[in-house]
Amino acid sequence: MQTTTLSFANIHNHGELFANLFRARRASFIVQNKWNLPEALGMEYDQYDTPASRWVAVHQFGQVMAGIRLTPTTARCGVYSYMIRDAQKGLLDSIPHDLLYEAAPVDPNIWESSRVFVAHxxxxxxxxxxxxxxxxxxxxxxxxxxxxxxxxxxxxxWPRWARRCGLEAEAAGRVMEIDGIRNQVVSINLAEKMH
Known part of the structure; x- marks a missing residue:
């Protein structure tokens, strides 16, 4: 089992892994969860898949088993920034605007994780x-x-697995039901793990 962090600068070093990650996202979010998301060539994508983002893949023998997208909170692409902030600003119909307790940060030291999945x-x-x-x-x-x-x-x-994974996490917003799943914005502190 391998883990790889992909970027637009290194995707050429990893063969089909980048495309396979987007195919696995399609299988998880469009096929399994039945979310209405953009797709092309058997891959799921959205406006946050830009050169500013990074993608983490857990894979073995070309099969993607899990993935996460990381996007800086300073990202800008047209009217969009990052998913949580754009939801708070009312730009996304599928996510409630009151998902955070405070204003969404714009800070080079804070990144967003999104499109988190473990393949079905x-x-x-x-x-x-x-x-x-x-x-x-x-x-x-x-x-x-x-x-x-x-x-x-x-x-x-998340509280069930955060400690098990060694994460210092806390709720950053209310629990919301989105497409039949209870979700919540969580803030993960990495400052203690910088050493």
Whole structure:
């Protein structure tokens, strides 16, 4: 099992991995969750998949088992910035605007994690290991990018696994139901792990 952080600058070094990550996202979000998202060539994508972002993939023999997208909170592309902030500004119909307790930050040391998934066909007996690899690589990549904090809109069950993964996390917004799933914005403190 491998973990790789992809960027527009290094995708040429990883063969089909970048495309396979977007194919796995399609399988997870469009096929499995039945979300109405953009797709092309069997891949899911949105306005936040820009050169400013990074993508973490857990993979084995070309199969993507899990993934996360990291986007700086300073990102700008047309009217869009990053998903949580744009939802708060009312630019996204699918996510409530009152998802945060405070104003969404714009700070080079804060990154957003989004499009978090573990592939549906990942065997149950290795799902925890895959998830641990995903979180470990996300934390490492975010720190290397200068992040001291990561914001993520994730399932509200996060307290069960955050400590197990060694994350110092706290609620940054209310619990909301989105497409039948209870979600919450969480703030992950990476400052303690910088040493």
């Amino acid at each position: 066909d990942t065997p149950q007996n290795i799902r925890r290991v895959v998830h641990a690899h995903l979180i470990t690589e996300m934390t490492k990549a975010a720190r290397e990018l200068g992040a001291v904090r990561v914001l993520g809109l994730i399932p509200a069950s």
